[in-house]
Amino acid sequence: MDFGSALEIVTKYGLQMLTARPGSSVTAVAVGRKDRGSIVGATDFSVSAFVPKKLTETELRDAGIQSFSSLYADVVGAPPTTVKDVDVVETGSPFEPIVGLVIPAPQHGRYGGNPPTLDAQKPFASLRVGIGVTNPVNAYPAMLSVGTIGFYMRDDNDNPYLVSNNHVIGRSNNAQPGEAVVQPGTLDLTTTELQLMPTLAILQATLQVAEMTAVVQINFMTPSNIPVNTVDVALARLTNSSRSTSELHRLTYGGSIRAVAAPYTLDPTTGALQGSAMVYKVGRTTGYTEGIVTNVAGTAVLSYNGNSAYYANQIIVQDTSDNGGPFSNRGDSGSGVLNDRHELVGLLFAGSAGHTLVNPIDEVLQGLKAAAGIPNLTVITA
């Protein structure tokens, strides 16, 4: 039968089919296909009854259970037109709600939390965008930290690099070329992992994925001078680790960075954002989230361990109401920000309650090329 007819029968008579008589073994009724093929693209549908165990006619009779075809006829008021109009599916057991699911805490990472199904906080065999990362030098094991890998780049010699914030992997200007960068971030290690890697040397030998190449210097405020910063970014060259580098364009939660694009274009008369204002990011803490660009060319003062830095030309992103949570949170620093075509438009580095600051991508790339002295660095895209 056609989909509409099957749906009407299930909607109108489904409850009666489940409760028609005591001893009925039907536990669910739905629209399906008798040949169990995909319903996508199908044209011939059936009313499917789900039972814990399919019985022969003799077994049904002996058990005093009505066959589904007979039940269908009684409830609908007419028998199925063809045998393909009804189907019985054996499920093995009745449907039951999954209650009392308990996850031991902490399940992952010393500092606990219930990780999502696809967990950006764990070690990844194949490096990708949006996973946790740390520069542990001069910190581990006394201090643990984590940020996010925003995207990857390649130079003319095909050497790959990862990009995150200066305050994540660049130790806020203090990182030296060659310092190890590890994945996952040290804050995401379990107690057992921390105990198995008690020293920086062991940690680096086990989890290093890159070595520092360059930072774009953050210029701090002094009593007599307020230098203007526009990016908080650093570059680290991927090392010969056991990790695959075959899908560096890939986002942790699916899809890829497809290109690089201007962060925004504005109507020259009204200043309205042209095109979609929606942006997305994949980060270690909040995963895949969506936001909306509400302001541009923003200024802010950020604190870096007692030093203050003044930023201008920042993109301001606000959480959307559909997000179910913030666009970003602590640990998402370094996330690449994408437009609705998954084009890279910025690098996330700071936030307040409800808003996130994003460096515009053109300034990020310009700064990195100059700081690294590699003019032909290009973003790795799908």
Place this chain on the structure above:
Amino acid sequence: MKRSATVSDILQILRHHSIELQKRLAISPLQLTMPTDGKGVRIKVSVQQGQQHKLPRMIEFPLGDDMLNVPLEVQEDYQEYKLLHLQSRGL
């Protein structure tokens, strides 16, 4: 020449002259942005509670050879931004 600020002017002021503008507004702390809602070309000034009345709705600002009339939208919605890395003591 005296004229009204355009989108391009606002962007130029915020990108290259924001410190000068902040000094002229003489309130601290504050944040400057350009809203992208299309509801008029202006600079949004975010200030702390109780500061809104101290700022005008329009300011004259020199840019190049011109003296621009720059509309200000002052809101008491200043929020401190923090870096989004995560740190904790180890074992």
